[in-house]
Amino acid sequence: MKVVCFAGYSGSGKTRLLERLIPAFKQRGQRVSVIKHAHHQFDIDYPGKDSFRHREAGAFEVVVASSRRLALIREFEQEAPLSVHQLVAELDASVDWVLIEGLKQSDLNKIEVWRASANKPAQYPHDQLIMAVATDAPSGLPQTTPRPVLDLNDADMVVNWLLENQHCFEYDPDRYRVDRALTAG
DSSP: OEEEEEEOOTTSSHHHHHHHHHHHHHHTTOOEEEEEOOSSOOOSOOTTSHHHHHHHTTOSEEEEEOSSOEEEEEOOSSOOOOOHHHHHHTSOTTOSEEEEESOTTSSSOEEEEEOGGGOOOOSTTTOTTEEEEEESOGGGOSSOOSSOEEETTOHHHHHHHHHHTGGGGBOOTTTTOOOSSOOOO
């Protein structure tokens, strides 16, 4: 499995880029999983549904499954900051690529998504784990960089670059030995 983080500030275009990368990978026969970091409390369930009622009753985990889909909702009794490695360990290890949106402070190799109009600083001058910069304004980058500069609007270019450099994104789970099951701390 290869793992790559897409780092950038809110409004830089990370979500839109991943929306275009996923089908581009699939067209090349690659299976993709995504980890999305959420900064705030979020919910994928809503009042009135059985799974919501089970959570409200105090269930630690609720699995909703059909022959086409599985969702696991886990409630932490206290805040439990999770490492990127704990999140990766939750995924099916047979996927070809894991695309991580956010988690810019992680210790994994990254592509920085930088948009001049977002008016945010670039991270590549200070983060050695940034392997390339995807931008819509190469001439607007705040500093020159020896890293590859990819067209943020060209998903095929980004996927081709990732496939050509996939050795840089190989994930070694033994290096980041974590418990597979996340618990409520």
